[in-house]
Amino acid sequence: MSDATPTPTATPERPQLPAQSPPVDPAETAVAGNKAGSGGKLSWWRGDGGDGAKRNLGLIGVLAALIVVGAITKPDLYGDPNWVWNNVLAILQLASVVGVVTVGMTFVIIGGGIDLSVGAIVALAGVWCTTVATQSYGAGGMIFAALAVGICVGLVNGVLISYGRLVPFIATLAMLVAARGLAASISNKQTQVSSSTFINDIAARKVIGIPILVYILGAVVLAGWVVLNRTTFGRRTIAVGGNPEAARLAGINVRRHTMLLYALSGLCCGIAAIMLTSQATSAQAAMANLYELDAIAAAIIGGTLLSGGRGTIVGSLLGVIIFATITNLFAINGLSIEAQNMVKGGIIVAAVLVQQFQFKSVTRLLARNRVTTAT
Amino acid sequence: MALPEDDPATASAEAVAEAPLVEAPADTVAGEVVLRLTDLVKTFPGVRALDGVQLEVRAGEVHCLLGQNGAGKSTLIKVLAGVHQPDSGQVEWRGEPATFANPQAAMKAGIATIYQELDLVEDLSVAENAFLGHEYRSFGFVRRGRMARHTRQILSRLGHGEIPPGRMVRSLPAAGKQIVSMARALSHEARLIIMDEPSAVLAHDEVGNLFRIIRELTAQGIAVIYISHRLEEIREIGDRVTVLKDGRTTAANLPARDTPTRDLVSRMTGRTIEYVFPDRPTDDSAGADLLQVEGLTRTGEFADVSLNVRAGEIVGIAGLVGSGRSELLETIYGARLPEAGTVQMDGKVLRPGVGAAVRAGMGMAPEERKSQALLLGEPIYRNVTLATFGRYARLGFTNAAKERAEADRIAETLELRPRDVDRPVRTLSGGNQQKVVVGRWLLGGTKLLLLDEPTRGVDVGARAELYQVIRALAAQGVGVLLVSSEVPEVLGLADRVLVMREGRVVREAAAGELDENTVLDLVMAGSLMEGAPA
Ligand SMILES: Nc1ncnc2c1ncn2[C@@H]1O[C@H](COP(=O)(O)OP(=O)(O)OP(=O)(O)O)[C@@H](O)[C@H]1O
Ligand SMILES: [Mg+2]
Numbered sequence: 001m002s003d004a005t006p007t008p009t010a011t012p013e014r015p016q017l018p019a020q021s022p023p024v025d026p027a028e029t030a031v032a033g034n035k036a037g038s039g040g041k042l043s044w045w046r047g048d049g050g051d052g053a054k055r056n057l058g059l060i061g062v063l064a065a066l067i068v069v070g071a072i073t074k075p076d077l078y079g080d081p082n083w084v085w086n087n088v089l090a091i092l093q094l095a096s097v098v099g100v101v102t103v104g105m106t107f108v109i110i111g112g113g114i115d116l117s118v119g120a121i122v123a124l125a126g127v128w129c130t131t132v133a134t135q136s137y138g139a140g141g142m143i144f145a146a147l148a149v150g151i152c153v154g155l156v157n158g159v160l161i162s163y164g165r166l167v168p169f170i171a172t173l174a175m176l177v178a179a180r181g182l183a184a185s186i187s188n189k190q191t192q193v194s195s196s197t198f199i200n201d202i203a204a205r206k207v208i209g210i211p212i213l214v215y216i217l218g219a220v221v222l223a224g225w226v227v228l229n230r231t232t233f234g235r236r237t238i239a240v241g242g243n244p245e246a247a248r249l250a251g252i253n254v255r256r257h258t259m260l261l262y263a264l265s266g267l268c269c270g271i272a273a274i275m276l277t278s279q280a281t282s283a284q285a286a287m288a289n290l291y292e293l294d295a296i297a298a299a300i301i302g303g304t305l306l307s308g309g310r311g312t313i314v315g316s317l318l319g320v321i322i323f324a325t326i327t328n329l330f331a332i333n334g335l336s337i338e339a340q341n342m343v344k345g346g347i348i349v350a351a352v353l354v355q356q357f358q359f360k361s362v363t364r365l366l367a368r369n370r371v372t373t374a375t
Numbered sequence: 376m377a378l379p380e381d382d383p384a385t386a387s388a389e390a391v392a393e394a395p396l397v398e399a400p401a402d403t404v405a406g407e408v409v410l411r412l413t414d415l416v417k418t419f420p421g422v423r424a425l426d427g428v429q430l431e432v433r434a435g436e437v438h439c440l441l442g443q444n445g446a447g448k449s450t451l452i453k454v455l456a457g458v459h460q461p462d463s464g465q466v467e468w469r470g471e472p473a474t475f476a477n478p479q480a481a482m483k484a485g486i487a488t489i490y491q492e493l494d495l496v497e498d499l500s501v502a503e504n505a506f507l508g509h510e511y512r513s514f515g516f517v518r519r520g521r522m523a524r525h526t527r528q529i530l531s532r533l534g535h536g537e538i539p540p541g542r543m544v545r546s547l548p549a550a551g552k553q554i555v556s557m558a559r560a561l562s563h564e565a566r567l568i569i570m571d572e573p574s575a576v577l578a579h580d581e582v583g584n585l586f587r588i589i590r591e592l593t594a595q596g597i598a599v600i601y602i603s604h605r606l607e608e609i610r611e612i613g614d615r616v617t618v619l620k621d622g623r624t625t626a627a628n629l630p631a632r633d634t635p636t637r638d639l640v641s642r643m644t645g646r647t648i649e650y651v652f653p654d655r656p657t658d659d660s661a662g663a664d665l666l667q668v669e670g671l672t673r674t675g676e677f678a679d680v681s682l683n684v685r686a687g688e689i690v691g692i693a694g695l696v697g698s699g700r701s702e703l704l705e706t707i708y709g710a711r712l713p714e715a716g717t718v719q720m721d722g723k724v725l726r727p728g729v730g731a732a733v734r735a736g737m738g739m740a741p742e743e744r745k746s747q748a749l750l751l752g753e754p755i756y757r758n759v760t761l762a763t764f765g766r767y768a769r770l771g772f773t774n775a776a777k778e779r780a781e782a783d784r785i786a787e788t789l790e791l792r793p794r795d796v797d798r799p800v801r802t803l804s805g806g807n808q809q810k811v812v813v814g815r816w817l818l819g820g821t822k823l824l825l826l827d828e829p830t831r832g833v834d835v836g837a838r839a840e841l842y843q844v845i846r847a848l849a850a851q852g853v854g855v856l857l858v859s860s861e862v863p864e865v866l867g868l869a870d871r872v873l874v875m876r877e878g879r880v881v882r883e884a885a886a887g888e889l890d891e892n893t894v895l896d897l898v899m900a901g902s903l904m905e906g907a908p909a
Contacts, residue, residue, distance in 0.1 A: 230772050230773060231768075231771045231772055231773060232764060232765050232768045232771050232772075232773055233771065234773075235757070235764055235773055238750070238753065239750060239761060242750040242751075242752065242753065243746075243748075243749065243750050243751075245746060245747050246746075246747055246748050246749060246750060246761065247761070248710065248729055249708075249710060249729060249739060249741050249747055249748065250733075250748075250761040250762035250815070251729055251730060251732075251733030251734075251762050252761075253730050309750065309752060310752060
């Protein structure tokens with residue numbers, strides 16, 4: 001699945017598209033259509049992050065369509081409200097771990113970076129918090145260990161990228177390999193069982209009929225939304241990703257902020273590690289495999305621009321839920337995981353194509369350049 | 376991929392060197408009406424950018440478009456260039472109704488455009504940019520050698536033979552990019568060349584070059600549409616003037632030389648503007664030294680620069696583009712590291728980095744608004760408060776209401792059009808975007824303002840307002856260090872003037888002791904490529 005990496009726009013370095021915008025300022029026209037609503041010649045789904053709400057409506061439409069497909073294929077199941085409610089909870093629970101990782105990923109991408117090491121950090125944090133030594137400190141010690149490992153590894157990413165000037169793609173790719181390696185050597189390639197009932201109960205229990213994992217997802221999403229939209233940290237993130245030079249000249253410490261973004265992503269991975277360990281009541285070096293792809297894909301279909309500067313938490317959440325719904329749909333219909341991955345790939349491509357419509361004129365220009373650059 | 380410099384089969388076609396700069400098509404008739412627009416309308420959501428424009432352009436004339444920021448000039452030329460489609464109205468091109476579905480169609484018809492915002496591909500070379508979309512080709516291969524030669528020829532006609540055609544555009548200074556953008560328009564066979572504020576980034580002598588070329592073009596019967604906010608340029612080069620106000624033609628085909636300035640201004644703005652600089656304070660009110668720069672040096676950019684700015688004083692730096700002015704400003708601001716020398720604020724040596732400078736009370740409006748200053752997709756108010764949102768925040772939570780109010784105050788003072796601070800900055804006209812960049816530092820709380828070409832693209836009315844605001848800030852004790860290519864602006868606004876040439880301060884005097892010609896003589900003898908990163 002690794003070659004399903006999201007499309008050409010997934011360039012690690014920030015694509016320079018906006019900088020070389022041609023006379024036809026593409027986004028200009030996009031915004032025009034977007035604000036025009038019904039009157040514009042462009043339709044609502046080309047809306048940008050600034051008007052993320054409209055885009056999110058589109059995602060909710062996709063979600064509704066998936067539910068309709070489910071209702072058509074399994075009318076008997078969908079006729080039972082009890083089953084439907086439980087299925088919704090199942091989907092949310094399925095989405096919860098990747099959802100938490102995706103919130104961190106969304107920040108990193110809006111800030112103009114990418115974090116390929118999230119799955120590996122989850123694994124390392126999970127393994128670290130379930131060693132015999134850590135478990136001897138009890139549940140508190142385990143939680144602390146997972147969060148601390150996540151933050152520290154994220155900080156290493158951040159320092160390498162912002163002060164070591166490594167390209168985010170390279171730095172986090174290296175971290176992906178290294179963190180999984182470290183996890184394997186710590187765990188001796190064994191599955192480490194968690195003996196803490198407190199930890200194991202997190203995934204097993206419900207409060208007022210809703211799984212605790214779903215509450216955790218809700219809390220992380222809410223916190224992410226508040227931080228992105230209402231705090232100076234969020235504002236800096238958008239500035240740093242949207243135009244780093246402008247941010248720097250406005251007195252924002254771009255490097256420190258970039259570093260903090262990766263630490264934030266690491267923190268989310270630490271939280272996810274506890275959730276995942278709790279679900280499996282164990283941890284191993286191979287856990288959270290390919291989460292980076294799921295998280296990046298969810299952020300992209302949620303409308304986060306890979307070139308940075310634009311994106312929404314709600315969009316990312318919807319992206320994760322759409323993926324979880326697809327998985328669920330295939331499961332209740334007893335279809336293979338291969339077919340499921342193909343559909344997911346198709347959805348990613350479609351989402352990115354929609355994004356690229358905004359850059360249509362740029363693409364046209366670049367297509368012309370290709371003649372020159374090819375020689 | 377190594378290619379032969381030239382394809383031998385067509386090597387005979389090397390007569391480029393003798394060809395005229397731009398070839399007018401053979402059937403060009405001087406004086407005939409090439410372009411006529413009637414009742415052109417173009418709306419953007421919430422804005423009628425063009426609301427019934429009439430325009431008539433004849434072969435061989437320089438037709439000037441005048442109008443305030445946001446009047447619709449750029450929108451008009453984008454319609455002509457095939458970038459925008461008009462909502463209604465007729466475009467008549469050489470006697471026949473025409474629609475230009477895209478920029479290529481307009482180019483094919485013989486309309487070449489120099490856009491207000493640079494439209495170059497930064498990672499291509501100068502020659503590749505100049506011939507983008509109409510490369511010399513044979514058998515499917517691009518003929519780089521021929522393109523490079525032709526580009527070099529155009530560049531030297533533009534007075535910039537020193538810009539290497541193989542150089543990446545990214546590494547050129549702003550004015551260099553403008554020259555390349557002009558070279559691109561001149562590489563077409565065209566009947567009409569549109570220039571949207573080409574002189575905004577150019578220094579005095581380069582405007583002279585530009586005018587020489589425009590005269591060559593019109594002598595061949597090529598029509599030129601010329602946009603500028605500088606009336607003296609329009610008087611010098613223009614034949615006829617059409618004035619736009621709020622998307623409407625308020626006057627058409629006025630004689631460029633003889634129409635009184637008062638008339639032009641009142642047709643543009645609907646009122647009269649005393650285009651004067653604010654009075655300087657009569658007594659020497661400037662306070663203690665605010666900024667002290669000692670022996671600042673960066674090899675290839677500037678050397679051994681010492682200067683000071685006192686509280687309440689406006690210090691102007693005159694010099695050509697490439698004389699090291701912008702680099703000096705950025706170094707003082709901590710955005711570049713000096714190789715030698717110190718920068719002191721209030722007697723304390725600043726640590727390197729922008730952060731320290733901002734904390735010490737500095738603010739800088741940089742030279743290039745798009746790449747250095749703006750978040751184009753973000754609302755106006757967030758751009759205005761980009762440097763100050765932390766100040767209005769409490770416990771890390773931003774205060775959007777306060778930010779909007781502050782931004783709106785600035786929008787009102789600088790006559791931002793439209794005034795709606797929630798619009799994305801990219802929907803603003805060029806001059807209005809510039810007001811946002813400068814406005815960012817006028818919010819208060821700044822002790823020293825570093826302004827790099829603050830009035831680039833700003834119309835006469837707003838310019839006068841901006842001067843008033845800057846003077847008013849100085850009266851409150853703010854120090855200002857101003858860089859401008861427009862010598863009258865430096866002389867009119869500043870209390871004290873430093874003249875820079877080739878990275879050195881060659882003269883320092885009170886503004887009253889200098890006149891424009893003296894400054895121009897001191898400033899001359901520089902070239903664009905000096906000071907550009909190697
Ligand atoms: N893509 C767009 N979306 C929405 N509004 C736009 C867009 N482009 C231009 N406008 C609006 O149209 C009006 C005319 O803009 P235009 O760029 O033509 O002004 P201008 O005369 O060139 O001004 P300047 O002297 O500042 O360059 C402005 O009010 C501007 O805000
Ligand atoms: Mg304009």
